[in-house]
Amino acid sequence: MIYFLLLILLFIAELIYFKLANRYNIIDKPNERSSHSNVTLRGGGVIFYIGILLYFILEGFQYPWFFMGLTCITAISFADDLRPQSSKIRLSVHFAAMGLMFYQWGLYSEQWYFILIAIVICTGILNAYNFMDGINGITGVYSMVVVVAFWYINSYKVPFVDANIIYAAILALLVFNFFNLRTKAKCFAGDVGSISIAFIILFLLGLLVIKTGDFSYIILLVVYGTDSVLTIVHRLILKENIFLPHRSHLYQIMANELKIPHVVVSLFYAFVQILITIGYFVFKHNTYLYLGIIMAILSFCYLLFMKKHFYLHKI
Numbered sequence: 001m002i003y004f005l006l007l008i009l010l011f012i013a014e015l016i017y018f019k020l021a022n023r024y025n026i027i028d029k030p031n032e033r034s035s036h037s038n039v040t041l042r043g044g045g046v047i048f049y050i051g052i053l054l055y056f057i058l059e060g061f062q063y064p065w066f067f068m069g070l071t072c073i074t075a076i077s078f079a080d081d082l083r084p085q086s087s088k089i090r091l092s093v094h095f096a097a098m099g100l101m102f103y104q105w106g107l108y109s110e111q112w113y114f115i116l117i118a119i120v121i122c123t124g125i126l127n128a129y130n131f132m133d134g135i136n137g138i139t140g141v142y143s144m145v146v147v148v149a150f151w152y153i154n155s156y157k158v159p160f161v162d163a164n165i166i167y168a169a170i171l172a173l174l175v176f177n178f179f180n181l182r183t184k185a186k187c188f189a190g191d192v193g194s195i196s197i198a199f200i201i202l203f204l205l206g207l208l209v210i211k212t213g214d215f216s217y218i219i220l221l222v223v224y225g226t227d228s229v230l231t232i233v234h235r236l237i238l239k240e241n242i243f244l245p246h247r248s249h250l251y252q253i254m255a256n257e258l259k260i261p262h263v264v265v266s267l268f269y270a271f272v273q274i275l276i277t278i279g280y281f282v283f284k285h286n287t288y289l290y291l292g293i294i295m296a297i298l299s300f301c302y303l304l305f306m307k308k309h310f311y312l313h314k315i
């Protein structure tokens with residue numbers, strides 16, 4: 001009953017946001033870099049923050065440093081959705097938010113190079129999540145797969161976090177997917193959505209890795225990671241500015257050049273990640289070998305796809 005009431009509250013919160021977004025013209029207008037053709041409300045992903053906010057209040061203010069970091073990074077991302085912010089300001093807030101999250105993890109008691117590695121990985125995942133948020137449903141449905149995997153691990157493998165924070169994230173994702181995972185989305189996640197859900201997933205992943213000492217759990221993000229990293233490498237080979245917006249991710253070529261429906265592409269990414277995650281639990285005694293094999297297979301598939309279809313992107 002509590003979760004049902006929380007779900008209703010989140011639906012109401014999202015609908016209130018839609019009213020505000022309409023009133024204050026918080027919209028996403030299509031341009032030459034877009035994968036959509038209709039004016040759509042932006043920032044619906046603020047529901048991820050609201051879900052964690054409700055958890056934070058109802059569960060006695062657990063994980064306060066993480067919540068402070070999430071608040072900071074959500075605020076600057078929402079401000080960026082309203083009006084582009086200075087990259088220096090955004091990066092400063094991102095690093096401050098990560099610093100708060102590291103404190104919640106207890107990372108400052110470790111060797112300094114662990115902190116450096118964490119900064120590089122967290123920065124990469126945050127940016128990858130932001131870059132991958134380009135078509136209807138992909139952020140919501142892919143994140144649902146990852147968060148449900150965390151629920152399974154926490155429930156049946158190794159408890160590493162209060163289960164209610166996972167439930168809050170799942171409920172927020174259900175609400176967002178209801179409005180976004182459709183042919184004509186009611187709203188887009190915006191930077192506030194993609195960055196906040198990435199931060200939440202990073203927090204859970206960090207707790208799990210620290211608890212188990214097993215870095216192979218990064219496989220829960222391997223589909224996103226492969227597309228993001230190889231796209232950057234590909235653009236560097238083409239001597240493109242990797243900091244400029246583009247439409248050359250594999251999923252974008254599927255949606256834009258091959259005209260595969262957005263929802264189909266999003267579900268395909270999620271399905272591939274589901275299969276990989278199931279395989280990870282099946283081959284639990286050779287996790288690093290499995291991770292390496294999966295990365296090699298995904299990379300090979302990426303190269304084959306681009307060799308066959310990338311020319312369409314240049315036409």
